[in-house]
Amino acid sequence: MKDIAPRNDTFAPFCGIKLEECKNGFARSTMKVEQHHKNGIGTVHGGALFTLADYTFAAAANSRGTDVHVVVAINAQISYMKAVTEGILTAIAEEIKFDTKVPVYIVKIFNEKKELVAVFNGMGYKKEVKK
Amino acid sequence: MKDIAPRNDTFAPFCGIKLEECKNGFARSTMKVEQHHKNGIGTVHGGALFTLADYTFAAAANSRGTDVHVVVAINAQISYMKAVTEGILTAIAEEIKFDTKVPVYIVKIFNEKKELVAVFNGMGYKKEVKK
Amino acid sequence: MKDIAPRNDTFAPFCGIKLEECKNGFARSTMKVEQHHKNGIGTVHGGALFTLADYTFAAAANSRGTDVHVVVAINAQISYMKAVTEGILTAIAEEIKFDTKVPVYIVKIFNEKKELVAVFNGMGYKKEVKK
Amino acid sequence: MKDIAPRNDTFAPFCGIKLEECKNGFARSTMKVEQHHKNGIGTVHGGALFTLADYTFAAAANSRGTDVHVVVAINAQISYMKAVTEGILTAIAEEIKFDTKVPVYIVKIFNEKKELVAVFNGMGYKKEVKK
Numbered sequence: 001m002k003d004i005a006p007r008n009d010t011f012a013p014f015c016g017i018k019l020e021e022c023k024n025g026f027a028r029s030t031m032k033v034e035q036h037h038k039n040g041i042g043t044v045h046g047g048a049l050f051t052l053a054d055y056t057f058a059a060a061a062n063s064r065g066t067d068v069h070v071v072v073a074i075n076a077q078i079s080y081m082k083a084v085t086e087g088i089l090t091a092i093a094e095e096i097k098f099d100t101k102v103p104v105y106i107v108k109i110f111n112e113k114k115e116l117v118a119v120f121n122g123m124g125y126k127k128e129v130k131k
Numbered sequence: 132m133k134d135i136a137p138r139n140d141t142f143a144p145f146c147g148i149k150l151e152e153c154k155n156g157f158a159r160s161t162m163k164v165e166q167h168h169k170n171g172i173g174t175v176h177g178g179a180l181f182t183l184a185d186y187t188f189a190a191a192a193n194s195r196g197t198d199v200h201v202v203v204a205i206n207a208q209i210s211y212m213k214a215v216t217e218g219i220l221t222a223i224a225e226e227i228k229f230d231t232k233v234p235v236y237i238v239k240i241f242n243e244k245k246e247l248v249a250v251f252n253g254m255g256y257k258k259e260v261k262k
Numbered sequence: 263m264k265d266i267a268p269r270n271d272t273f274a275p276f277c278g279i280k281l282e283e284c285k286n287g288f289a290r291s292t293m294k295v296e297q298h299h300k301n302g303i304g305t306v307h308g309g310a311l312f313t314l315a316d317y318t319f320a321a322a323a324n325s326r327g328t329d330v331h332v333v334v335a336i337n338a339q340i341s342y343m344k345a346v347t348e349g350i351l352t353a354i355a356e357e358i359k360f361d362t363k364v365p366v367y368i369v370k371i372f373n374e375k376k377e378l379v380a381v382f383n384g385m386g387y388k389k390e391v392k393k
Numbered sequence: 394m395k396d397i398a399p400r401n402d403t404f405a406p407f408c409g410i411k412l413e414e415c416k417n418g419f420a421r422s423t424m425k426v427e428q429h430h431k432n433g434i435g436t437v438h439g440g441a442l443f444t445l446a447d448y449t450f451a452a453a454a455n456s457r458g459t460d461v462h463v464v465v466a467i468n469a470q471i472s473y474m475k476a477v478t479e480g481i482l483t484a485i486a487e488e489i490k491f492d493t494k495v496p497v498y499i500v501k502i503f504n505e506k507k508e509l510v511a512v513f514n515g516m517g518y519k520k521e522v523k524k
Contacts, residue, residue, distance in 0.1 A: 011176035045142035051178025273438035307404035309444025339470040
């Protein structure tokens with residue numbers, strides 16, 4: 001990974017998120033469900049799932065390096081499909097469009113049975129890097 | 132607050148989020164920005180902002196109690212307006228529609244200068260509570 | 263209205279949408295429900311409601327004139343609250359943030375009883391106008 | 394197509410949308426760009442693109458028939474990628490999740506060069522059909 005942005009992230013590791021793969025607009029991350037990831041009804045918090053997806057989106061969007069610009073999220077949407085209570089979650093980012101000022105990615109989160117847990121749609125903005 | 136759901140949440144306190152007010156479809160939460168809330172470029176992570184908004188949405192949606200049903204998020208969208216690096220963030224949830232199977236809320240996040248940081252739009256689903 | 267963009271729109275009048283008010287980041291439009299606005303179950307089509315909201319968003323976003331830049335939509339989200347079958351619908355756009363490259367608006371659609379029909383959240387992009 | 398819902402739609406044909414294929418959660422529609430589809434800057438209106446996507450989503454979501462329930466949209470999000478001015482647009486709906494009260498679909502719109510014009514994410518609600 002040439003990108004420094006995901007590497008300096010502190011919130012993702014705080015949440016237990018690990019970047020497993022990241023190159024050419026693709027990224028894959030994992031998060032092992034812990035007790036502190038839960039919402040009031042005992043399932044994984046929507047914010048934890050969103051963070052996993054958002055981090056994976058940022059990794060994919062910056063996977064080609066951040067020498068010229070860094071992609072920051074301006075807009076994101078998430079649909080929740082399945083409540084999860086345990087196991088390792090995997091997020092996979094697919095690049096929809098990169099050759100634009102506002103690149104778009106779809107991220108899918110799966111549980112260990114490869115069932116779809118959530119679908120995330122993120123739009124970034126290419127910010128010039130000042131040197 | 133009659134609702135037990137936000138009270139049992141573990142991810143919100145893990146992220147440093149405090150519920151300040153919660154009644155009749157309204158909720159207000161705060162989060163003091165810490166070093167572990169940051170993304171790779173040193174501003175508050177989109178996932179941390181989303182979690183603050185999402186928790187406030189859930190608190191508002193369940194503010195009338197969870198005896199009959201609990202409202203769980205099925206869909207949410209967030210637009211980011213302003214990068215923040217420090218201070219106490221405040222999220223305020225406004226009830227758009229409650230008398231439906233799929234209630235809707237708008238949550239706004241402000242920095243200490245009362246500038247708008249993010250706008251969140253969440254849709255919940257009323258799940259029957261089994262007794 | 264100083265903006266030429268909404269004035270040249272052909273799809274809005276084709277759909278029966280009228281711009282009633284437009285200035286300083288605010289806009290209000292109306293659409294009289296006709297038989298050709300319906301979906302397969304006889305209520306107003308989600309696409310017709312979206313068009314009404316989207317047009318009102320564009321009018322508000324360009325209400326200060328399009329000499330320097332024109333705001334084009336890059337992203338929008340809509341939540342449907344109430345099915346409608348007749349009457350005049352009114353859309354009202356509220357400016358959430360304008361002093362940014364990617365301005366944000368919330369548009370609410372009401373029926374004649376002033377009941378909320380849909381909530382729309384739109385993000386635009388300020389495109390430089392070439393002269 | 395067993396579903397009666399898209400068949401009774403009046404807004405889609407009014408907009409020039411044709412359902413080309415529809416079965417097992419899949420649907421494909423087309424729309425030939427006409428002068429009355431334009432926005433104020435001469436490109437296809439966001440509302441027209443949304444309507445094409447929304448109709449294709451509804452067709453896919455109801456493709457297994459509407460004897461038991463009809464799927465109505467409760468929430469949708471669209472990201473615009475490429476401005477279009479002419480040609481035939483094609484929308485393709487992919488079923489993300491159907492075995493739920495709130496099914497989810499992603500719809501992609503392409504121009505004649507098979508370039509991506511917009512991505513739509515829709516969530517429906519299964520409404521019981523009264524007999």
